[in-house]
Amino acid sequence: MTITKAKPKTTKQEAATADFIAGAPDSGTKTKGVKKGNKQQISLTMTPALLAKVDALAEKMGQSRAAVINMAVYRAVEHGLTIDGLEG
Secondary structure: OOOOOOOOOOOHHHHHHHHHHHOOOOOOOOOOOOEEOOEEOOOOOOOHHHHHHHHHHHHHHOOOHHHHHHHHHHHHHHHOOEEOOEEO
């Protein structure tokens, strides 16, 4: 049996420093869109009929359109999604 060393854990300060450096304009890692707080703004298009359904659901739930879309994407990513019998 081989004995291996555990990788050293990074502290929150080290992670924050790495994130700060990666976010610098000259870091070589460029992300698309606009960063708003802890979130990344994206552009999304959908049919007017689907958008009306999203808006109706948002109103029924007492949430914003963005909140409903975020919750739907989160559920699909975390709990899976089935489209035409294919699971993702």
